[in-house]
Amino acid sequence: MDMVLLTALGVGGATVVGALIGFVFKRLSHKFSDIVLSFAAGVMLAAAVLGLVLPSLDYGGEYGLLITVAGIFVGALCLNLIDKLVPHLHKLVGADSEPHHNTNLSKVLLFVTAIAIHNLPEGIAAGVGFGSGDTSQALIIAGGIALQNIPEGMVIIGPMLAAGVSPRRTFICAMITGLVEVAGTLIGYFAVSVSAVILPFALAFAGGTMLYVISDEMIPETHAHGNERGATYALLVGFCVMLITDVLLG
Secondary structure, eight states: OHHHHHHHHHHHHHHHHHHHHHHHOTTOOHHHHHHHHHHHHHHHHHIIIIIIIHHHHHHTGGGHHHHHHHHHHHHHHHHHHHHHHSOOGGGTSOTTOOOOTTOOHHHHHHHHHHHHHHHHHHHHHHHHHHHTSOHHHHHHHHHHHHHHHHHHHHHHHHHHHHTTOOHHHHHHHHHHHHHHHHHHHHHHHHHHHHOGGGHHHHHHHHHHHHHHHIIIIIHHHHTSSSOHHHHHHHHHHHHHHHHHHHHHTO
């Protein structure tokens, strides 16, 4: 349990780290942030497949394939529904937008709320990973999500400061989005701990949410600023790093 709690704090804390970077570098180049986000996408892609989808098949028994496919689509559909209710990232903040003083405050706050809402299923995915009993795999999954949270925390800062929100309140908002992920991690862990029966579906569901985030949000965001080739190779590096780590850890 201590390991789960520390991991939850680490996953949520990554958003705060990103926010601190955002304060220091309010106009950090898209090229740098796209590379970091692409690398995280590659790690998350491998983690989703190796750490969630394949274990779901293993734990599913006779109906493993059916349970896994259903779980993946249910997870993706849940995030799709959330997207319709509260758009996220590139859908709220245009790819070419820059912070400016007449930024609509309600839109900025909606953006931050969207990040917080989307962090919940990501946190659940991190927590569910521990339900399989493979701590090393769970930590790698959580690490991939944490990597993604760093640039996500960074993009909160500029628009909020430009909209007239004080630095103190901006930082508090960033912390809240991170705390949502901490809560999600604990929810995911306790859910599969209470009932091992739901583990195969929960693993696939978590994998589906991660695959959806990668395809619908992370890849479009990293390809929106003219650095497609660099972003693609960064994703491949992240995927291979995760693959090598998984093989070496057995």
